Amino acid sequence: GESVGLHLPTLSVQEGDNSIINCAYxxxxxxxxxxxxxxxxxxxxxxxxxxxxxxxxxxxxxTVLLNKTVKHLxxxxxxxxxxxxxxxxxxxxxSGGYQKVTFGIGTKLQVIP
Amino acid sequence: xxxVSQTPKYLVTQMGNDKSIKCEQNLGHDTMYWYKQxxxxxxxxxxxxxxxxxxxxxxxxxxxxxxxxxxxxxxxxxxxxxxxxxxxxxxxxxxEWGxxxxxxxxxxxxxxx
Numbered sequence: 001g002e003s004v005g006l007h008l009p010t011l012s013v014q015e016g017d018n019s020i021i022n023c024a025y026x027x028x029x030x031x032x033x034x035x036x037x038x039x040x041x042x043x044x045x046x047x048x049x050x051x052x053x054x055x056x057x058x059x060x061x062x063t064v065l066l067n068k069t070v071k072h073l074x075x076x077x078x079x080x081x082x083x084x085x086x087x088x089x090x091x092x093x094x095s096g097g098y099q100k101v102t103f104g105i106g107t108k109l110q111v112i113p
Numbered sequence: 114x115x116x117v118s119q120t121p122k123y124l125v126t127q128m129g130n131d132k133s134i135k136c137e138q139n140l141g142h143d144t145m146y147w148y149k150q151x152x153x154x155x156x157x158x159x160x161x162x163x164x165x166x167x168x169x170x171x172x173x174x175x176x177x178x179x180x181x182x183x184x185x186x187x188x189x190x191x192x193x194x195x196x197x198x199x200x201x202x203x204x205x206x207x208x209e210w211g212x213x214x215x216x217x218x219x220x221x222x223x224x225x226x
Contacts, residue, residue, distance in 0.1 A: 008154050034214070043117075043203050043217030044156070087154050100169050101215065103148075103156040 010108040019077040021107045023090030028071065030092035035064060035075045038087045085111045116140050117218040119204050125224045126194055133190045134221045136204030145187040146205040146215065147179060162187055163210050194225045
């Protein structure tokens with residue numbers, strides 16, 4: 001859907017603390033989920049992905065958790081740094097055929113030094 | 114070397130004009146996309162091409178016409194520009210359809226006066 005009437009959610013975190021960014025997805029048929037990071041003035045950049053046969057996946061300082069029962073996805077960033085300040089998007093997709101990836105509305109992460 | 118590049122980066126034009134945005138990827142990917150990002154950071158897919166074939170054509174006014182001369186290029190032509198077309202347009206590419214990580218260009222900031 002469109003973002004008309006919605007404001008970009010903002011999360012403010014102290015430098016060094018852990019951040020948790022949440023995302024609710026809409027399509028129970030989605031089996032592929034991705035987190036993107038978009039810094040100011042740049043295009044979105046891939047962070048981490050997870051397939052529906054997994055509940056958790058870890059990267060460098062980031063962890064993605066998937067709860068298919070409630071259609072919820074979260075991105076955890078450990079020891080948040082000023083360079084983590086950005087807008088974070090979750091995206092959902094489906095395998096097989098020409099299925100598009102749909103982006104969520106985004107969450108702005110502000111890291112307080 | 115830039116993986117996904119777009120030109121121009123900024124585009125300021127009058128209502129009613131026709132303009133084009135160009136996109137090139139040097140990643141050898143088969144699939145390319147155009148997204149529109151509004152002022153609230155909502156990312157909405159417009160078009161997608163796979164091996165030069167149009168796969169996704171969302172409910173976009175027919176004033177917008179994509180063209181893919183080859184797999185490495187996807188251009189977007191916009192006729193009779195309107196105020197509501199003001200947005201940031203992102204080109205992206207992925208190695209494979211649907212499941213592939215998308216690599217985004219730096220965006221083209223379009224302002225229609």
